[in-house]
Amino acid sequence: MGERTDLCRKYVEKESFTPADLKWMDENDWHPVDKQQMKPGFMKEIQKRSKGKYIKAKSVDEIFEFYH
Numbered sequence: 001m002g003e004r005t006d007l008c009r010k011y012v013e014k015e016s017f018t019p020a021d022l023k024w025m026d027e028n029d030w031h032p033v034d035k036q037q038m039k040p041g042f043m044k045e046i047q048k049r050s051k052g053k054y055i056k057a058k059s060v061d062e063i064f065e066f067y068h
Contacts, residue, residue, distance in 0.1 A: 003024060007025065008032045008035065010032075012032075
């Protein structure tokens with residue numbers, strides 16, 4: 001079985017990943033959750049938030065000043 005297929009199986013069956021599994025995923029910048037489709041409710045929430053107000057800031061410090 002291929003590495004990705006095996007990792008997807010472990011993910012779906014809620015098995016623990018081994019240190020070797022985690023190392024492979026890190027080295028290949030890949031995780032089984034990347035293959036999951038987003039739930040419709042989550043997508044609606046993202047779309048709703050994207051229509052909200054934005055704070056324009058030139059730095060991270062400026063963002064924190066906004067909330068104080």
